[in-house]
Amino acid sequence: MQEEIRLTQFSKGGGCGCKIAPSVLQQMLATGDKGSFPDLLVGNESSDDAAVYLLNEDTAVVSTTDFFMPIVDNPFDFGRIAAANSISDVYAMGGRPLMAIAVLGWPVAQLPPTVAQQVLEGGRAICREAGIPLAGGHTIDSLEPIFGLAVTGTVSPQNLKKNNGAQEGDFLFLTKPLGVGVMATAVKRGLLKEEHYRILLKQLTTLNSVGEALGKIDGVHAMTDVTGFGLLGHLTEMAGGSGVSAEVNYAGIKKVEGFDDYLQLKTIPGATARNWSSYGNGVAFEEDLNETELVNLLADPQTNGGLLIAVAENAVDEVKAVLAKNNLQEHLTPIGRCVKKGEKTIFVKASA
Structure with missing residues (x-):
């Protein structure tokens, strides 16, 4: 009988936890020459999710x-997660995806092509x-398995949402719970229970398609x-x-079910x-908050995480209606405010 292949054992990192640290990335992208392209609405200057x-x-x-290295062992699930994460960047701009092309690196001497086919x-x-x-x-022959997508989409210029347009007084919404980095590390260590794997997989493969509808809201x-x-981050x-600065209500942050169980097992990703x-x-926080607990949740690297949205007060009801229509009723309460x-850029309060 062929031994079960565990994809996570072929990579040093997994999911978006593979990302280069923010401070290092800033050094890589530092440049004094942005070029002259007046029709380039979004480039590197805003650390945004996609170019426009x-x-x-x-x-x-x-x-x-x-693209990234395996976050789970099942190749079909890995392919789904990587694709959902890639497409999310178009939704985060308020856009609509049109097509995708695959980016695949594969250690052909170690893993059979049939496994890549499943991805x-x-x-x-x-x-x-x-x-x-x-x-x-x-595709390339690589030392570690890598998969992701290059995605092309469209957006009406008036519906384009960048990450640097928040205003003082805006409410902050988040459309998914946090904690998948800790859960994914439990996968790599062979500790995640089956019932928690199903919960994790659902979150990691759920499309952020609500972003297209949110892009149409002026507020x-x-x-x-x-x-x-x-x-x-x-x-x-x-x-x-x-x-602006932001205040975050720690008590209002939702966690992936099972997060606390695996935090006790110290399955904390290096990222x-x-x-x-x-x-x-x-970042500053109220004195009665535990810094270690705060960091392990709020700095936990997410893969295909939720949309973070800054909403004018007069548009909150419209945003809540869109979220509810898209089965996001659990995320109708703001997590903070600009x-x-x-x-300090961010102040974390114990509660609202």
Whole structure:
């Protein structure tokens, strides 16, 4: 009998936890020459989720790519997760995906091509769910398995949502619970129970398609998806880029079911500490909060995490209606609010 293949054992990291630390990435992207492309609506300058290029007054192209090493052992599930995570970047801009092409690196001397085929089938399944074709791609022989997509979409310029448009007084919403980094590390260590795997898989493969509808709401001032830098990292980018600070209500943050069980087992991804070291000096919190507990949840690297949305007060009811219509009733309570820029970018309160 062939020994069961565990994909996570072929990679040093998994999911968006593979991301380079925010502080290191900033050094890589530092440049004094942004070029002269007036129709490039979104490039590197805003640390946004995708590039956006204006075609005409009615249409802009959204272009993004995202790929990583296995976050779960099942190849079909890995393909689904990687595809959902890639497509999310288009939704985070308020856009609609049109098509995708695959990015596949495969250690052909270690893993049979039939396993890669299952990964691609998983990616194709999520593309079908999003209503787009997986239209081609590129493959290389690599030391570790890698999979993801390059996704092309469109957005009306007036519906484009960047991550740096938040305003003082905006309410902050988050459309998924946190904690998948801890859960995924439990997968890699062979500790995750089957019932928790099903919960984790559902979150990791759920499309953030509500982003397209949210993009049509004028009162949505900023939007991004929470991925490898954790909630605090992506909120730091949003608030810092918008010239405001943010207050977060820790008691209102939802956790993936089972998170606390695995936190006790110390299945904490290495990216959590890397994240915190990159932006922790911009975060303050109430004295009665436990810093270790706070960091392990709020800096936990997410894969295909929820949308983080900054919403004007007069648009809150409209946003709640859209979330409820998209079966996101559990996320109708804001997790915080944007405030006047202060000494720290983020202040975490114990409760509202």
